Amino acid sequence: PKDANLDWKKGPCRFCGVGCGILVGTENGKAVAVKGDPNCSVNKGLLCVKGYHQIMCIQSKDRLTHALVKKNGRYVQTPLDEALDIVANKMKETIAKHGKDSVAMYTSGQSTIPEGYVASKLMKGAIGTNNLDCNARLCMASAVTGFLTSFGADEPMGCYEDIDYADYFITWGNNMAEMHPVLFSRMLEQKSRRGAKIIDFATRTTRSSTASDRSILFEPQTDLAVANAICYEIIKNGWVNKSFVEKHCNFSKGLTNIGYGLEDKFNFTDKPEKIDFEAYKEFLKDYSPEKVSKYSKVSVKDIKYLASIYGNPNKKVVSYWCMGMNQHTRGTWINNLVYNIHLLTGKISQPGNGPFSLTGQPSACGTAREVGTFTHKLPHGVVMNKKDREMAAKIWKVPVERIPSKPTYHATEMFRAVDRGDIKFIWTQVTNPLVSLPKTGRYRPAMEKKSCFVVVSDVFPTPTSDVADVILPASWHIEKGGLYGNSERRTQHWDKMVEGPGETTPDAWMTIEVAKRMGYGDLFPYSKENHVEEIYNEYKQFHEGAKHGMAPLEVLKKESGVIWPYVNGKSTQWRFNAKYDPACSNGEDFHFYGKPDGKAVIWQRPFEEAPEKPDKEYPFWLNTGRVVEHWHTGSMTRRIPILHQAMPNAYVEFHPDDAKSLGIRNGENIKVTSRRGSCILPASINERGLPTKGQVFVPFFDENMLINDVTLDAFCPISKEPDYKKCAVKVERV
Ligand code: SF4
Numbered sequence: 229p230k231d232a233n234l235d236w237k238k239g240p241c242r243f244c245g246v247g248c249g250i251l252v253g254t255e256n257g258k259a260v261a262v263k264g265d266p267n268c269s270v271n272k273g274l275l276c277v278k279g280y281h282q283i284m285c286i287q288s289k290d291r292l293t294h295a296l297v298k299k300n301g302r303y304v305q306t307p308l309d310e311a312l313d314i315v316a317n318k319m320k321e322t323i324a325k326h327g328k329d330s331v332a333m334y335t336s337g338q339s340t341i342p343e344g345y346v347a348s349k350l351m352k353g354a355i356g357t358n359n360l361d362c363n364a365r366l367c368m369a370s371a372v373t374g375f376l377t378s379f380g381a382d383e384p385m386g387c388y389e390d391i392d393y394a395d396y397f398i399t400w401g402n403n404m405a406e407m408h409p410v411l412f413s414r415m416l417e418q419k420s421r422r423g424a425k426i427i428d429f430a431t432r433t434t435r436s437s438t439a440s441d442r443s444i445l446f447e448p449q450t451d452l453a454v455a456n457a458i459c460y461e462i463i464k465n466g467w468v469n470k471s472f473v474e475k476h477c478n479f480s481k482g483l484t485n486i487g488y489g490l491e492d493k494f495n496f497t498d499k500p501e502k503i504d505f506e507a508y509k510e511f512l513k514d515y516s517p518e519k520v521s522k523y524s525k526v527s528v529k530d531i532k533y534l535a536s537i538y539g540n541p542n543k544k545v546v547s548y549w550c551m552g553m554n555q556h557t558r559g560t561w562i563n564n565l566v567y568n569i570h571l572l573t574g575k576i577s578q579p580g581n582g583p584f585s586l587t588g589q590p591s592a593c594g595t596a597r598e599v600g601t602f603t604h605k606l607p608h609g610v611v612m613n614k615k616d617r618e619m620a621a622k623i624w625k626v627p628v629e630r631i632p633s634k635p636t637y638h639a640t641e642m643f644r645a646v647d648r649g650d651i652k653f654i655w656t657q658v659t660n661p662l663v664s665l666p667k668t669g670r671y672r673p674a675m676e677k678k679s680c681f682v683v684v685s686d687v688f689p690t691p692t693s694d695v696a697d698v699i700l701p702a703s704w705h706i707e708k709g710g711l712y713g714n715s716e717r718r719t720q721h722w723d724k725m726v727e728g729p730g731e732t733t734p735d736a737w738m739t740i741e742v743a744k745r746m747g748y749g750d751l752f753p754y755s756k757e758n759h760v761e762e763i764y765n766e767y768k769q770f771h772e773g774a775k776h777g778m779a780p781l782e783v784l785k786k787e788s789g790v791i792w793p794y795v796n797g798k799s800t801q802w803r804f805n806a807k808y809d810p811a812c813s814n815g816e817d818f819h820f821y822g823k824p825d826g827k828a829v830i831w832q833r834p835f836e837e838a839p840e841k842p843d844k845e846y847p848f849w850l851n852t853g854r855v856v857e858h859w860h861t862g863s864m865t866r867r868i869p870i871l872h873q874a875m876p877n878a879y880v881e882f883h884p885d886d887a888k889s890l891g892i893r894n895g896e897n898i899k900v901t902s903r904r905g906s907c908i909l910p911a912s913i914n915e916r917g918l919p920t921k922g923q924v925f926v927p928f929f930d931e932n933m934l935i936n937d938v939t940l941d942a943f944c945p946i947s948k949e950p951d952y953k954k955c956a957v958k959v960e961r962v
Contacts, residue, residue, distance in 0.1 A: 231261075238265050238788055239722030240712045241279045242705045243859045245337075245550075245587030246408050247714025248275055249788040252283065252706055252725050259283040259706055259726050268788035270388060270718065276409035278859055281868045286704045286728075288867035290689060293730025296699040303699065308731040311698055312738065315655070316745030318681050318697075322653040328357040332642055332651045336658035337364035337589030337596045340710030341719075342763035343657065343736040344595035346752065348607065350739055353624040354748040358603045358611055358636045359651070363659040364589060364596030365639035366666075369947035370554040371585035372597055374563020377946075378571075378829050380822025381775070382597055385803040386546070386582035387716040387791055391415055393580025395543040398427045398534070400566060401451065401552020401953070403917075405435040406856035408550070408586055412436065427537065429454075430552065431851060431953070432881075432925055433918035444534070445920055448849050448954040450524035452558055453835040455565035456515035457524075458535045462572050463509055467539030469574030476818045477571050478825070479508045481832035503832060511832045520835075538569050544580035545570075550588060551853065555953050560946040561833040568830045576828075577805040577818060587715045588860070594713015594720075599767065603642075604635035608770035611635060623769050624751060638948035640665070640941050647674030655683040657735045658702070662692040663861035663931050666950045667941040669905040685735050690863045691931050701732045708734035709760040711784070718791050721764075721784035736763065774800075774811035775821065838954050839942040842922065846902060846956035848886075849923040852935055853953075855916070862929035878930035879912035880959070883921045887913045890959065897962040900926065902955055905937035908962055924959060928952075 234253030241248040249268025253261035262283055266273035295311030296303040306314075322331050335347050339362070351360040375382045391397075391414045404412040416439060418424040428440040429451075437443035446454055462468060482501045517531035524531075538545055547570065553562045566583050567576075575581040587593055599607050607623075609616025611633055621628035637645050643665060645651040654675075665671050675682055675695045684696035693699045707728035712720045736759060740752045754762045761781055771778045771792070779790035779799075791799035795810050804820050806812040812819035820828040842849055857875035858865040865871045880898050882890075892898060894913045899906050909926060919925045926935040940955040 234261060237723060237725045239706060239725070240590060240714070240720040240789065241275065242282050242864070243278045243590060244408060245589055245592055245715045246270060246410050247590060247712065247716070247718055247720060247789065248279055248410050249720070250275065250279060250282070254725055257726055259286065265788050270714070270716075270789065271410045274410055274413060277856060277871065277874075278865060281870055283706065284869065285864045285867040286707070288688065291729055291732075292686060292689060292693070292699060292701040293732060294701055295731065298697050308701070308733060311700060312741045313745060315683050315698055315700070316742045319653055319742065320746050322681065323355065326652050328355050329359055329636060330651060331355065331357065331653040332359035332637065332645075332655070334639070334642060334654060334656045334659065334661060335360070335362040335601050337362060337367065337587065337592030338658045339595045339601065339735060340591060340705070340712060341594050341599055341767065342710060342760050343734070343739070344599035344601040345607065345763050345767045346736050346739045346743070347657065348599060348601055349624055349751065350743045350748065352606065352611070352631050353620065353626045354743060354746070354751050356630040356632060358632050358634065359642070360601055361603045361637060361639045361642050362596050362601040363639065363661065363664060364592040365602065365949060366555070366664060367551055367588040367949075368554050368585065368592050369602070369949040370556060370559025370563055370944050373560040373944075373947040374567065374585070377560060377831065378564050378567040379804070379820050381803075383593055383717050384582070384584045384715065385577045386584055387801045388414070389801060390546045390580050390582055390584065391418060393544055394418070394424060394546040395580070396425050396427060396537050396545045398429060398537065398545060398547045399436060400547060400549040401430050402549045402586070403430070403434040403436045403853065404548060405439055407588070407854055409856055411586070412439070427534070429534065432920055432923060435916065444526060444530045447523065447525045448851070448923070449838040450520070450526075450835065451553065451562055452565060452833065453515055453520045454524050454526055454531060454534070455562065455569060456512055456833070456835065457517050457520040457531045458538060458569055459572055460512040460515045461517060461532055461535030462539045462569070463512065465535070465539055467541070468572050469541075472574030472818070473505070473572060473830075475816060476820060476827055477830050478827045479503045479505060479830050479832070508830065508832055515835075538573050538575065545575055546580065547583045548586055550586040552953060554585070554949055555951050556949075557839050557942050557944055557951045558833070558836050559944040559949050561831070564831040564833050567828070571828055571830050577802050579802065590714065591712035593715060593717065594711060598713055598771070603638055606631070607767060608776070619770065623766065626751065640943055640948065640950055643671040643674060646680050647671065649677070649679045652679060653681045655685070656692060657685040660686070660690040660692045660861040660863055662695065663690065663934065663936065664928070665941070666936055666939040666952055667904050668934055669937040670941075685738060686863070688863050688867060690861065700738055701730060702738070703728040703732045703734045707732060711760070711764060714789070716791060718789040719778055719784060720789035721781070736760070838951070840940055840955045842956045846958045847922070848957050848959055850900065850902065850938060850955050850957040851919065851923060851925045851953050852928050852939060853925065854929065855927045858927070858929035860929065862931065866929070878909050878927050878933040878935065880909040881912045881915070881917050881919050881925040883919050883923070884913055885921050887911065890961070892961060899960045899962050900924065900935070900938055900957050901960070902938045902940070902957045904940065907933055907935050907938050909933045909935075924957065
């Protein structure tokens with residue numbers, strides 16, 4: 229269609245946490261075209277292959293257009309009103325019989341801000357249970373706990389504009405060319421324009437490695453040790469920014485668990501303890517490049533090279549990471565360790581200098597972190613904090629005693645509770661846990677058990693909806709209005725652009741309808757037509773002030789996203805730096821105001837072995853991840869013909885030497901087996917990526933080849949984020 233004939237509306241891309249702005253062209257009530265929004269500073273008109281083709285999935289023939297209720301083992305199309313009655317009655321009945329902690333909701337970093345907000349209000353404010361968690365637990369919870377422990381405030385201090393100023397981009401276990409392609413393109417542009425350098429530090433060779441100036445490989449889990457070795461070198465060579473460290477940092481050790489209220493359960497007893505610089509320096513003696521090189525397999529020269537980049541006072545450095553660091557049994561620690569490097573050198577909170585954790589999902593920040601759809605969270609605060617509970621109770625107009633002060637189940641524990649029979653009702657929205665959870669072989673039978681009533685809201689049928697008792701037909705993002713929040717604290721609003729088919733309905737509205745049917749109508753006084761706006765205006769009250777003020781709706785409607793804190797009509801692009809951040813109030817050049825004394829923490833974090841390592845029986849490391857063509861579990865992108873054709877199925881990637889020694893040919897079926905399960909996939913040798921010898925890699929987007937039956941569900945004890953990046957497997961020709 230010709231551009232001029234179409235009605236173009238702005239919004240964010242439906243897929244990744246980069247948060248590109250899109251323009252959707254509609255004609256006769258149908259979405260017919262997508263282009264990058266040239267006014268959006270994130271992508272400046274560019275999109276990746278997923279972005280350009282996104283609207284094609286909504287035309288898929290197998291859309292869930294009506295509610296389906298399982299009756300005598302078969303799904304029966306049911307009017308939505310009736311299905312919502314069933315959901316509300318079942319939830320009420322379960323609470324009456326087994327107590328409020330017998331029901332749970334599991335939502336998503338792809339839920340919109342209003343969707344996350346009403347889910348939190350229903351569970352925490354109305355019912356009075358903290359049984360709400362979301363799939364963002366699986367992708368960036370370690371970044372949250374990293375920020376909180378180091379700075380006392382969540383989310384990156386910088387913004388994407390850092391790309392325009394940095395001399396070096398160091399990516400930590402992060403294949404940005406495929407996972408954050410538009411940002412990577414921006415980095416490549418800076419590389420060709422002004423000679424900025426990209427250093428890829430990872431466990432396997434990817435498309436990002438080949439486009440980088442230097443690729444440095446490390447043995448899985450040893451990033452902890454290498455980060456310490458970099459700090460060792462920075463101190464040894466006198467590259468510490470002494471005045472910055474003296475004025476703005478403390479040194480600490482301890483604290484393996486932060487305030488989740490689960491200390492008793494997990495038996496963590498150590499408290500944070502302040503140490504001095506000399507004690508920290510002494511601790512680092514175990515991490516000389518020579519010592520670390522032996523087990524990290526990173527050469528002494530490369531460790532020193534990395535340290536010299538961070539240590540050079542004349543070069544600006546941004547570190548980027550995502551799941552590679554977060555999905556780690558010491559995810560919080562490795563986040564802390566990268567902050568240590570930036571704090572020691574004072575390379576933080578300035579244009580072109582800073583640590584930047586990227587998110588995977590489009591609203592992992594906006595919804596999961598800021599609205600707080602985690603068991604321990606409230607909008608703005610945490611359930612453990614009395615003042616935060618009081619604030620929520622006041623805005624929600626509920627008695628404060630109703631909001632429980634102890635968190636309950638994080639994602640993995642939630643599905644273990646389903647397995648044990650402790651959770652008897654679970655409602656999943658905008659997520660597909662039976663493909664994405666680690667060790668799905670345990671959780672699939674758990675969800676199938678008759679002891680738990682399962683409600684699944686989704687746009688398409690998935691392996692998760694296959695086990696549901698009730699399936700609710702959800703609207704796709706442009707069929708409803710909403711707000712997302714991307715990796716750089718940018719809140720993005722869009723209006724409904726087209727009608728969805730059949731009885732498809734926004735998740736927020738289905739939650740509200742269930743809440744009303746349960747008798748909580750007075751807490752959900754929103755109108756169907758304007759609920760997005762009404763909810764945002766209520767939610768915004770949680771984030772007033774210079775530290776987290778959010779832009780008013782009128783501004784968000786006009787702009788392609790606005791970065792918070794939004795103060796006096798202006799975004800704060802670099803937090804904690806007095807030059808840019810009006811919330812700084814200590815009279816100094818920097819103020820880490822998330823901490824009571826305004827100082828960031830440099831943590832003493834040791835190397836710790838991975839919980840499962842290759843051995844005689846299971847001799848390979850397994851690493852899992854994504855590919856550029858597919859979005860997470862593939863439920864949307866596998867329904868986009870061009871993307872499906874480009875990447876029709878998952879595969880297991882081998883180093884050519886391993887393939888040769890095992891006699892494996894390209895395309896041959898291989899069984900990948902761990903102590904938990906197995907999966908058969910075609911071998912891929914010398915195609916897209918190149919794992920290091922002794923490692924295999926499998927993308928997780930393919931529901932027909934469930935690699936998460938194989939993965940390990942061990943998690944970081946602080947963030948509770950599972951480690952999908954390493955476990956031990958054996959491989960056999962089938
Ligand atoms: Fe969408 Fe991410 Fe691609 Fe941008 S980079 S178009 S946000 S999937």
